[in-house]
Amino acid sequence: MSEKQASLSPHYLVTGGQPLHGEVTLSGAKNAVTKMVIASLLTSDTCTLRNIPILGDLELTVKLCQEFGSQVELDREKHTLSIKTTDIKDYHVSTTVGGLNRICVMTIGPLLHRCGEAVIPMPGGDRIGPRPINFHIQGLQQMGAHIIEKDGYYHCRAPERLHGATISLPFPSVMATENLLITASLAKGVTIIENAANEPEIVDLVKMLQKMGAIIEFKVDRRIVIEGVESLHGASHTLLSDRNEAVSLAIATYLTRGDVYLRHAQQDTLLSFLNTLLKMHLRFEVDDEGIRFIGDSNVSPAISLETDVHPGFMTDWQQPFTVLLTQSEGMSVIHETIYEDRFGYTSALTRMGAHVGLYPKCLGEVPCRFREQQHMHSCVVSGPTPLVATRLDIPDIRAGCSYILAALCAEGTSEVYGIEHIERGYEHLDVKLRSLGAYIEKVS
Ligand SMILES: CC(=O)N[C@H]1[C@@H](OP(=O)(O)OP(=O)(O)OC[C@H]2O[C@@H](n3ccc(=O)[nH]c3=O)[C@H](O)[C@@H]2O)O[C@H](CO)[C@@H](O)[C@@H]1O
Numbered sequence: 001m002s003e004k005q006a007s008l009s010p011h012y013l014v015t016g017g018q019p020l021h022g023e024v025t026l027s028g029a030k031n032a033v034t035k036m037v038i039a040s041l042l043t044s045d046t047c048t049l050r051n052i053p054i055l056g057d058l059e060l061t062v063k064l065c066q067e068f069g070s071q072v073e074l075d076r077e078k079h080t081l082s083i084k085t086t087d088i089k090d091y092h093v094s095t096t097v098g099g100l101n102r103i104c105v106m107t108i109g110p111l112l113h114r115c116g117e118a119v120i121p122m123p124g125g126d127r128i129g130p131r132p133i134n135f136h137i138q139g140l141q142q143m144g145a146h147i148i149e150k151d152g153y154y155h156c157r158a159p160e161r162l163h164g165a166t167i168s169l170p171f172p173s174v175m176a177t178e179n180l181l182i183t184a185s186l187a188k189g190v191t192i193i194e195n196a197a198n199e200p201e202i203v204d205l206v207k208m209l210q211k212m213g214a215i216i217e218f219k220v221d222r223r224i225v226i227e228g229v230e231s232l233h234g235a236s237h238t239l240l241s242d243r244n245e246a247v248s249l250a251i252a253t254y255l256t257r258g259d260v261y262l263r264h265a266q267q268d269t270l271l272s273f274l275n276t277l278l279k280m281h282l283r284f285e286v287d288d289e290g291i292r293f294i295g296d297s298n299v300s301p302a303i304s305l306e307t308d309v310h311p312g313f314m315t316d317w318q319q320p321f322t323v324l325l326t327q328s329e330g331m332s333v334i335h336e337t338i339y340e341d342r343f344g345y346t347s348a349l350t351r352m353g354a355h356v357g358l359y360p361k362c363l364g365e366v367p368c369r370f371r372e373q374q375h376m377h378s379c380v381v382s383g384p385t386p387l388v389a390t391r392l393d394i395p396d397i398r399a400g401c402s403y404i405l406a407a408l409c410a411e412g413t414s415e416v417y418g419i420e421h422i423e424r425g426y427e428h429l430d431v432k433l434r435s436l437g438a439y440i441e442k443v444s
Pocket residue numbers: 030031032102129130131132133134135136137171172173174175176197314315316338339340
């Protein structure tokens with residue numbers, strides 16, 4: 001696409017310098033809602049989800065389920081969704097729906113349980129590293145699934161009911177853990193997932209599965225034990241709030257020296273983020289309903305941080321945090337240990353005036369799979385540096401949000417393109433920021 005054609009596509013105009021003030025209610029978690037919709041495919045009863053975020057990934061997941069034959073009622077005003085899948089009418093996932101994000105990988109288990117077959121395309125999603133799905137495939141194979149890869153599709157079959165297995169994940173992958181949990185809930189016998197992930201969104205999914213009748217226990221040492229049951233039933237569940245949205249809006253508040261209350265921000269899901277704020281002398285106040293972020297501190301000191309699996313500092317917070325570190329005093333170091341290629345967006349920050357250097361060496365202590373490889377997975381940021389507005393082309397969801405944050409504290413008006421990345425994972429981010437006083441306009 002030429003620059004001229006691109007400039008006709010929807011974009012945001014963001015003018016920096018306006019302090020954010022007021023209150024926003026957080027949406028439900030993007031990273032939980034899609035998996036819960038998929039989990040509902042395990043039963044022919046109705047499942048109801050409340051506090052759902054209205055965003056692109058949810059709309060795609062709904063379409064996906066409708067292709068299978070689900071009846072879905074989505075109330076966008078009330079943020080509720082009811083889904084009933086009496087029968088699976090089609091077990092093929094089209095590339096147009098399934099190839100756009102990674103969610104269709106999660107449908108293999110439910111489809112195999114309900115009709116013995118599944119055909120899904122290679123997953124899409126953010127290009128932040130190769131993101132293979134080998135843990136998913138190997139785990140499902142251990143449970144008795146026959147899976148072959150052909151012409152861009154995975155062809156999956158379960159000649160007999162899937163059975164329990166002891167599955168040891170090479171790394172605590174979030175979606176592989178969720179995929180195996182969902183599948184094991186209806187498998188014959190006991191499944192043990194070793195080295196499982198335990199993110200809050202996973203615990204929320206387990207809460208929903210338990211309401212449906214699944215027997216899932218978290219053990220010490222990252223083990224999850226699932227006793228498969230014969231059938232699951234309908235349930236109703238209210239989603240936890242989105243901690244990525246919380247972090248982005250909190251950082252926007254600090255960057256603009258504002259004062260914002262985030263209703264439904266949950267301290268227990270944000271502990272490592274809040275600890276990092278304390279280390280940077282940034283103020284916040286927690287109460288029973290949410291968290292107030294107060295951007296009245298002097299310039300905060302530089303820090304070093306490493307992304308890690310939960311309960312560590314989340315990789316999805318790295319990008320907004322990098323923008324914050326461009327405004328901190330001194331040299332900050334970030335070691336990204338989850339994705340090998342998640343710093344590409346920093347070149348745009350450099351164009352805006354940030355001082356950012358990328359390095360292949362592990363600049364941290366967390367044992368990292370990328371040691372002695374050539375991945376640019378460590379980053380040094382020197383600040384503070386004033387930022388100036390520019391044209392920005394969003395490469396992926398969290399990078400996109402960090403561009404908006406950078407534009408909010410830059411001098412002048414930035415044009416931000418590629419906003420479909422934002423809209424797939426944030427509910428009305430522009431509207432929420434505007435309600436807090438930001439100058440952000442969507443040009444359609
Ligand atoms: C929709 C959703 O919930 N997305 C989140 C989820 O992504 P997602 O679940 O895709 O991320 P994973 O936890 O699976 O990935 C972690 C690491 O494991 C590797 N890996 C994963 C699976 C596999 O089969 N083989 C393999 O090698 C990945 O390439 C990556 O290096 O967790 C990530 C890590 O917290 C977050 O950044 C994403 O926002």
